[in-house]
Structures are given as C-alpha cells and as structure tokens.
Amino acid sequence: MMARGDVEKIEANGKLKIHVANSMLGDNVQVEADLVVLAVGMVPNSADGELIRELHDSRHQAETSESSQVRETSAARAEELLKHEGTEILNLEYRQGPDLPTLKYGFPDSPFICFPYESRRTGVYAAGTVHAPMDAVQAAEDGLGAAMKAVQCIEMAKRGEAVHPRAGDTGYPDFFLQRCTQCKRCTEECPFGTLNEDEKGTPEFFPLRCRRCGICMGACPERIVNFQDYSVLMVAEMIKAFEVPEDYEEKPRIVALMCENDALPALETAAANGATWNPWTRIIPVRCLGSMNIVWLAEALSRGVDGVILIGCKFGDDYQCHYVRGSELANTRLDNVGETLERLALEPERVKLVELSHDEFERIPTILDEFAEELDEMGPNPLKGF
Ligand code: SF4
Numbered sequence: 117m118m119a120r121g122d123v124e125k126i127e128a129n130g131k132l133k134i135h136v137a138n139s140m141l142g143d144n145v146q147v148e149a150d151l152v153v154l155a156v157g158m159v160p161n162s163a164d165g166e167l168i169r170e171l172h173d174s175r176h177q178a179e180t181s182e183s184s185q186v187r188e189t190s191a192a193r194a195e196e197l198l199k200h201e202g203t204e205i206l207n208l209e210y211r212q213g214p215d216l217p218t219l220k221y222g223f224p225d226s227p228f229i230c231f232p233y234e235s236r237r238t239g240v241y242a243a244g245t246v247h248a249p250m251d252a253v254q255a256a257e258d259g260l261g262a263a264m265k266a267v268q269c270i271e272m273a274k275r276g277e278a279v280h281p282r283a284g285d286t287g288y289p290d291f292f293l294q295r296c297t298q299c300k301r302c303t304e305e306c307p308f309g310t311l312n313e314d315e316k317g318t319p320e321f322f323p324l325r326c327r328r329c330g331i332c333m334g335a336c337p338e339r340i341v342n343f344q345d346y347s348v349l350m351v352a353e354m355i356k357a358f359e360v361p362e363d364y365e366e367k368p369r370i371v372a373l374m375c376e377n378d379a380l381p382a383l384e385t386a387a388a389n390g391a392t393w394n395p396w397t398r399i400i401p402v403r404c405l406g407s408m409n410i411v412w413l414a415e416a417l418s419r420g421v422d423g424v425i426l427i428g429c430k431f432g433d434d435y436q437c438h439y440v441r442g443s444e445l446a447n448t449r450l451d452n453v454g455e456t457l458e459r460l461a462l463e464p465e466r467v468k469l470v471e472l473s474h475d476e477f478e479r480i481p482t483i484l485d486e487f488a489e490e491l492d493e494m495g496p497n498p499l500k501g502f
C-alpha cells in the first residue's frame with residue numbers, strides 16, 4: 117500500500133502502525149509495517165539574524181513600552197522567540213540582525229536565482245551546504261562560484277561601484293539628514309541592511325553594503341533621500357512633462373512605472389516580438405517598485421492623469437524581486453494611498469499594481485489594454501483641467 121500525507125505518529129505495539137493525517141484523499145489513515153525507514157535531511161548550521169533582532173526588540177518593548185497591551189504582546193513574542201537566544205554565529209553589526217536572513221528551513225535567503233550563494237548582506241556569501249543541501253562535487257562548484265563573486269565584489273567596491281544587479285553604478289543615495297524626522301522607515305525597509313541607526317533613530321549609511329535599489333528613497337516621507345541621477349524630483353518632473361489630453365479628447369493618459377529588472381526587459385522582449393499596446397500609456401523605468409515614492413502618484417493624479425499602473429516583480433514566498441521585497445513594499449504603500457484617493461473623490465482603482473516575471477512578456481499588451489478599458493469605464497479623472 118502507498119500513502120502520502122503527514123506522519124503524525126508511529127505506534128510500536130508488536131507491529132508498527134503508522135498514523136498518517138491529510139492523506140491524498142483527505143482522510144486520516146493507518147498503515148501497518150514491519151520496518152520504518154526514516155528519511156534524513158540536512159540541517160543548516162546557520163542562525164536567523166532577523167528573528168534574533170526581533171527577539172531583542174520584543175524584549176526591549178516588553179520592558180520599556182508605556183502601553184500595557186504592547187508590553188504583554190511583546191513579552192509573549194519574546195517567549196516564542198526564546199530558542200534563538202545565543203544562536204548568533206556571524207555577529208554582524210547590522211541594524212537588521214547579527215546573522216543572515218534565512219528561509220523556512222533555516223538556509224540563508226538569496227535574492228538572486230542565478231547566483232544562489234549571494235546572501236542579503238553585500239559581500240557575504242553562503243556557499244555549499246551552508247546555503248542548500250548538496251553533495252561534495254556540487255559544493256565545490258558552488259564554493260568556486262562564490263569565491264569568484266567575492267573577488268568581483270572586492271574589486272568593484274575598491275572602485276566605488278555597486279555589485280549585481282546595478283553592477284558598475286557609482287552613485288550613492290544622499291541623505292539630507294538636517295530634515296530627517298527619525299521615522300526609521302528607510303532603516304527598516306533597506307533590504308541589504310545598509311542603514312544602521314544611532315540612538316535617536318537617525319540613519320547611519322554604510323556605502324559598501326549599498327546596492328543602489330532606491331528603496332530608501334521610496335520609503336522616505338520627507339523626500340530627503342535622493343541619488344544624483346535618480347531622485348524623487350526627477351521622476352516627478354518626468355510625470356509633469358507628459359501631455360495630458362483634455363476629457364473631450366477621450367484619450368485617457370496612463371502612466372506606467374516599470375521595474376528595470378523584469379518588467380522593462382519583458383516590455384522590450386514583447387516589442388521585439390512585434391507586440392503593440394495601448395498608445396495612451398507613457399512609461400517611466402524605475403530601479404525597483406520599492407523606490408516608488410507616493411508623491412509620484414499624487415503628482416500624476418493631481419495633474420489629470422487618469423491612471424497609474426505599477427509593474428514589478430513577483431512577491432511572496434517565491435519572490436523574484438532582485439531587491440527582496442521591493443514590489444511588496446510598494447503594494448503596502450498603495451494600501452495606505454487608497455484612503456487618500458477616496459478623500460479626493462478619486463477611485464482607488466485608478467492606481468494598480470501588477471506582478472510580472474520576464475518570461476511573461478506576452479501578458480504586457482493585455483495588462484495595459486485591460487487597464488485602459490477599466491479607466492474608460494470609470495470615466496476621466498475629475499481633477500483634469502484644475
Ligand atoms: S539604495 Fe537600497 S541598499 Fe542602498 S541604502 Fe537605499 S535601500 Fe539600502
């Protein structure tokens with residue numbers, strides 16, 4: 117007999133009886149056996165840096181919060197995370213924890229499918245069985261790949277250049293800290309742990325860790341984080357430069373913010389394959405949807421643009437974002453924008469986020485055409501002409 121499901125327990129009572137829950141037919145079944153062979157798996161020798169950090173934060177909150185409810189929930193969370201106490205291995209001095217962020221089974225997370233030994237800490241590589249179960253030959257190959265990447269990283273860092281994916285970029289985010297409100301959004305959202313905080317919560321920038329994704333720029337409500345060649349103002353000016361047809365012209369204007377890593381190459385592939393799409397669309401490439409500053413949406417809609425579509429990488433457990441959570445962060449920011457739009461008597465559906473991978477280039481014309489149809493049904497932006 118063959119059964120597939122979750123083994124709940126094995127009873128040894130003369131004969132062995134295996135209790136299986138959630139079998140393929142949905143029942144709980146028992147299977148009698150003479151011999152049980154247990155599968156073995158590799159358990160990584162790594163620590164979960166983010167949970168260690170959360171343990172310390174929860175403890176701190178449990179001791180210092182003024183709210184008794186926060187003290188209670190923080191104490192409960194600290195209790196849950198207690199098993200991470202003293203598990204530090206790398207002892208990195210990062211605001212986001214002393215070790216690498218890990219996945220479900222404890223292996224370090226990597227934002228790059230092609231270079232899986234890359235970790236979410238620039239210049240730190242998890243090779244061989246440290247990052248995935250594999251045999252000795254694979255581990256040797258993996259180690260070689262990681263060593264080559266490390267050499268490349270050192271060379272590029274010496275020249276002040278970013279490593280993958282914006283390899284060779286020599287710009288850095290500039291923080292105009294005189295106007296910083298210490299809100300900590302940039303330090304919390306930076307996917308590579310580039311920003312630590314001083315005691316007051318002011319960001320401390322470590323340039324060698326930076327991948328130039330621009331997520332800090334998108335996160336900052338004060339708009340004081342900018343690059344020389346990529347800034348909140350620059351994109352706002354691009355939006356301003358688009359001609360917005362009057363409502364009697366019956367041509368909705370759509371602004372599409374597209375991630376340069378997957379969405380834009382997908383658009384180029386679609387174009388190379390002869391695809392055409394809605395002519396009302398104007399496209400602005402962005403480093404990552406996470407670099408989208410809410411002010412761009414306000415700028416576009418207040419100028420009469422009928423809709424803004426954001427196209428970026430897939431998020432969730434199997435995320436494809438080169439900057440880990442860029443499109444997910446943009447999605448969270450949009451949740452907060454919905455209410456503001458309603459207050460302005462604008463339909464929240466005028467702003468839409470779509471997840472797309474490079475190989476889904478054939479979807480692009482449909483995505484843009486469907487959005488144009490939705491806007492057509494909604495009618496022109498009531499702020500047109502003001
Ligand atoms: S550009 Fe990206 S990696 Fe660099 S500090 Fe900002 S969020 Fe962090």
Ligand code: SF4
Nearest residue numbers: 296297299300302336
């Ligand atoms: S997001 Fe802006 S205001 Fe907030 S801490 Fe960072 S730099 Fe300061």
